[in-house]
Amino acid sequence: MYQQNKQHVLTLLVLWFPIFSLAQDLQMSGFVRDSLDRPVAQATVTLVPDNQVYKTNDQGYFEFSRLYEGTYRLDIHHVRYVSEQVTLNLTDHDTTVYIRLQESRSSIEQVEVYGKITAVDNLIPAESAAMPVQVITRREIELMGSRRLDEVMKEQTGVAVVNDISAGSRAVGVQIQGFSSNYIMVLIDGQPILGRNNGNFDLSRISVTNIERIEIIKGASSCLYGSDALGGAINIITRHGAIMQQAQASLMYGTLHTLDATIEGEAPFANQRGSVVVSGNYYRTDGFNTDDRYLSSGSTTFPPYENYSFQGRLRYRISKDGTLGLTTRYASRNSKMYNVWAEDLRLEDGQQDRDINIGFNYDHHFAKGLRMMTRYYLTRFHTALYAEWLSQGVLAGEEEFGQYNHRLEQQFAYNPIRNLKLTAGLGGSMEVMDNQDLDDKRSLQTAFAYLQTEWRPVDRILTTVGLRYDQTNVYLGRMSPSLGLQYHLRENLLLKAGTGAGFKAPDYKMRYQVFFNPSANYLVVGNDRLAEVIDGLDSTGELSYVNSYMINQLVGNLQAEKSWSNNIGFTWTPIPTLQTEASVFYHRINNQINSVNIGTGTTVSQIYTYRNLPKAVNKGAELAVSYQATRDLQLSLGYQYLVAKDLGVLDSIRAGNYPYNQYNNAVTGEYRQSRPSDYWGIEDRSRHMANLKLLYMYRPWQTSINIRANIRGKYPFQETNGNQFIDDGDKFVPEHTLLNITVEKALWNRRLTLRLVADNVLGFMHRYMLGQPGRVILGGLSYRWMKE
């Protein structure tokens, strides 16, 4: 059922329809619907803490009247559906709530699904991207027993966590539907997180303990988030709001001396007008070595590290219409690892990260269905990396990097009529790098405006249209549209389709930086400074050959990278216990930026600049099936087929350009002119990825067992035979299965939970999978205090 959850665009959708009212006694009403938007009659809706109960009518309608302002919780039960809990603030408006239930599933979830309102700090719904949205709930994460965000993500259909070897030993990123990490935006509570290593965002920086839910948008999402969301987005929504005072502590310990300790607390105050949620997490691990053929003991390929993170969220209703919210987060990571090739070849590699996020928002309800939110966000990321050869006392590399980002945004949500919902906003951001002396262009200023509409012209059809415009100081403006459609062909059959555009502006490095690598003796010149640098080299006689034709073509002509994402699919629920979803996707990336050789020098061996490559395509299909076999047993399957190819490579092979024109297989000794069919695809992408999940609850023991098999087909690791594209003569990670088992037992009315986690039970390791440890066994417990 958890799989089913994720596959759903909307697990729970709560729309606010505040209606202006002069009455002192407030009313809360709402509609309960199923995943296909049909009304759910005879559902029991309980209002907490008042304990009023209402049975929904044939329209799925319920209401509670004579209420005071404050925070309430609704518990919704129906035998054929998974129970939901919704927490909301009742201000001086009568409020209408829409609640969506999932079809009959075991009551395992009943106790634990907290479907809190998802949008307390962001009015933009993820669904407006018109791309498939996969949602992972808190309960799913708990059942997986995962500690870090990368562990959760890599078990999702179509998602992979891969090492980017060329970017260094610490560059790990997430890949979604074939898009690499530098095209995936990562947000926390709707605000972007900084800190990338050559475009790679390392998700292991983030602890999952205080995550309420994760939304994964698969495909271009620039219409929501602007540049960088070219290929998708991951939005992490943290816990907020409190009904009663409670606290929870948890501890896990096991293989690799992995320790994960968390303390969380939440409390309402000022008669439920305010709430505070705080959490702290400590995590450490020894790291591990997947390359013991070359690296001797004491070495690690995945670094040992320790991580602290603290988060606090405060919400306070300052007036009848307005609520203030404050979120602060601090995280730090220290890591030191050793790579030992020989006694005198010991490399010490260290990293220190600091991450601060402060978000402030003010949410105001106006009359006639207008809601406004003002958001200010400040974030800072700082990292220091070094690598040193110990015997020689020589630094192999050192880098220190820090940046700030300020963002101010004004959002509007407006429901002029019942079947039309508008979300609009405008704002600006300023990104400032610490090191200002190199160039005055090291700050990036962006201004943006957007409008999203959700319109239901008839009951069976929902359309979404989105439009966003971004303007930056270093690059031209860009418009990102999107269009989505959901159509109920039959009661149990829903058609979904969407199309959207994404972009990523060239960065500072690609436009202005002049970089010389003395050890490999090459020069990379930012596109805008190409003419100046080439002229300079020419005048001092340091130029031996340049491709002037290409330079004239390239200078000042670097375009933003663009994507165009399309998907179409069906959700089919033939019987209530079986849900299937199938879709095909087609992503086209134009103008991908890559380096190109434009000449040679007399002292500098090779000169490079950046140019746009014609296009790349990620296409494939996704399938999700979820089956409730019995009340206590659920099975699910997720599958992705993917073909990711750089069409420029195919062009080069067809044109016979060096070095693409050769096929060398050192193993077979085959050596010939290459053919387009030799091209396998882009590195790190598997053709086939699948996951099988089983969840069983044994009620007499209050014990659940969750078994997941994550299967990946073979994928290319590195191009090694010198022709610049992947063919079968290159190095691959073989197909493999990672089997994870988690057992959970609840005691004392679920106040105490014991958990046993066994990840990668089969112990699969490979020297090309630097981030995948062998078998890991962890045991732990969590305890919850509640003030009744």
Add this chain to the structure above:
Amino acid sequence: MHTKHMNTLKIIINECRNFILLGKISLGLALTLPMASCGKDDNSRPLYEDGKSNVIYDLAGDTEASMAGDVEGKEYRPFNIFLFRFHDQRQIWIKNANDSAQWLKTKDWDLAFTGPYNSELFVNNAYHEFNPGYGGETENTAVVLLRQPYEAVVEAPSDEEFDTSEVNKIGWAATESSPGWFRYSLQTHIMQALPNRTYAIRLPDGKYAKLQLINAYKGNPEAVTNMNWPAPYYTFRYYVQQDGSKNLNTREP
């Protein structure tokens, strides 16, 4: 349109294959967990030893210069040249003017490893400019690049081919016409030996030889998993036909 249908069909067939795979794996899981433990590794290594050739593993170049290479604030020192002699497999370092005077213009070496990461090779020659042996006593030497696997080279080219060959520096193969032995990928920053480049060499004493450069990284790994992987450590193999004939066959008889 036809190909489109074919592609769709392929996708469907591939999907089916995967379901069969899934079925197999689930069965495997249910019956014997360890059986499904890992897929086969098809990254098998070619064997370099053939019983006739000399295979040199991990010959260390100027690793100190490479380690200090791209670090700001450190003095950038050029890589020291080293020479290599085929008949006794001796490595000779050229670290100062005395070394140069003693060795460079003599016939007592065959290969010079120069330039960044000692990656630019020269076969001792008195007539080619920039050759470390330029102006020395090594006459008659020449190199011909054969775009064939090492094993496939069974005979040295004609003397006419040697005489007309322009091959001097053997380094980065940036262009099609370059006689270089490796490519440096700007995406991965890795030196990749081109597997099908074999160098036929005419030595000062008129004997014929063949040479293949295999790897520049320590341990001769098939793929490098760390950007700081120690380099240069040269793995290469060569064969000198001692009887003076052009027979360079190193396959088992």
